[in-house]
Amino acid sequence: MSSASTMPLSLRATRSVHARSKILLALGLVLFVIIVLAAGTGAVQIPPLLVIKLLVTPPFSTAWQDIPQEHMQQAMVLWNIRLPRLGLGILTGMALAISGAAMQALLRNPLAEPSLVGVSGGAALFASLAIVLGGSWMLALQQSIGEFALPIFAFIGSLLVTILIFIISTRQGRTSIALMLLAGIAIGSLCGALIGLMTFIASDLQMRSLNFWSLGSLGAATWPMVGMVSCLGGASVIILLKQASALNTLALGEVQASLLGVSVRKLNQVCITCIALAVGAVVSVTGIIGFIGLVAPHLVRLAVGPDQRVVMPACGLVGAILVLLSDLLARTIAAPTEIPVGIITALLGVPFFLALLFRMRRKIGL
Amino acid sequence: MLEIIDTGLDIGGKTLLDNISFTIAPGEFVAICGPNGAGKSSLIRLMCGELPPTRGQVRWNGKALHDWNLLQLARQRALMQQRGEVGFDYTALEVILLGRHPHHQGAAREMDSRIAEAALFEVDAIHLAHQIYSTLSGGEQARVQMARVLAQIWEAAQGPRLLLLDEPTAALDPRQQHRILGIARTWANKGDVAVVAIVHDLNLAAQYADRIALMRDGRLQKMDGVEAVMNPDAVEACFDLPCVLLKHPDGGTPMIAARRNH
Known part of the structure; x- marks a missing residue:
């Protein structure tokens, strides 16, 4: 064998890079189609072509005045109700899926989930505390900052619990990711128990909003809410995407990654902070939407292989697609009632995940 | 040049390495041998910079390892781990x-x-x-x-290089063992690569290395050229294993064979 025989290999390597950018492009197109479909579906139907036309005439543009009267209702519904909801769905899917991919790379474990850093548990705990024990105090808060009251409270909870888990698993500036996993499980159970206590003492009305919160919904979407989530979540997701190639080296283990010039200590801390912020921001608004962070990275790795530089952006797109589809189902399947989207993601996610386990079973020779 | 200066390592109150000093120059292939638990892997962890020494200093090219920029060092030093x-x-x-x-x-x-x-x-x-x-x-x-x-560490343009191998031959068949150590030898022969390998098989080490370091109980017991280390007394002192000296019929490399255990 000589250099001639190694040539085709490098060609193959470059070709696969092209194949991967094609996959990203294809996913982008799919997402766009789903956005157009979902934006047009609901109590007020909007045909796809009209959706596209209305998309390029936002309410603040001068062209808004030229929208014919018979389309005005559709334009209002699209811009005031559907689009913020789609925006929140896209942000939710991206944040959960990309955080999931990052978490799995950090732990070198394909079963890791972003909620393992305690974000969801913390958010749920504080949300239920606010709902059940908030009383007049919470009411006053709601009067001053309105719809933001509960999300802000939940977000503070997600951060506090993540910080607690972080402190437990960090010593002398070094964070043990394995310890973090265990602490996450322990603190998660504690949160679960406290939430159970809140449920126990809650009134029927409180129970209802508690339930709704823990099942997840995109119904709270408004433009200011989307704006707030995208500031926090969007920035964190961008920082996470930048860690992709450093996360790749973690596949060789933390020691080798640091010998390859990656500051593992910093990488761990940056990633955990970003995951907590991104997932915290999303979960505080939507409630718990499960399985996206687990399923999306698996789907993507099956298609494009393990390279985080492709996996993470592709995860963002797949996560957004999954959440939008689930939400579309959630609000049409029993219309005019809305099923919490978390139920749909779990109903679809669990069988899918079991199918993956069956595949894995064969692979490990069981 | 890799310099280990009066180095010691304590972990969890236990002394794993103590009082170790030696230097290795580019172009040289040093094999580290010794019984299980002698501290060979700990020593290599110090040499690659994964752990800072508790006492003393580990220097590469005149600069303490922890003063190096991580990326710069990564282009000059690589470690192959056991697993x-x-x-x-x-x-x-x-x-x-x-x-x-x-x-x-x-x-x-x-x-x-x-x-x-x-x-x-x-x-x-x-x-x-x-x-x-x-x-x-x-x-x-x-x-x-x-x-x-x-x-x-492929490119010579990055300066002198350090190749650390922690039991590279452990999982290999004899042909591949010789192939891997042959490659290590070839890289040392390039002149600007210092090679350090933990090798369990003394005879294999003797065939490819310039010097052999014998370790025991966290200390460097003997470090010298192959001819000097490969003598039954030194080996027995290190491994508690009575043995005899042979000559490889092909080239005369000293070889060690254990006496039968009664």
């Missing part, structure tokens, strides 16, 4: 490209792919290029890991 597990389904070629990270930091260039292939070719494993690493046998994985560390 090279890789998470997720990376192919052998992709694993080696990960070793090129200090050079491309993400965006692998055409050149990195070529180096990765050349490294795979050097360890006689080009046929494994597109196989999933985790499905390879232990010996095949070891060869891919060897190719990965070679690819990491």
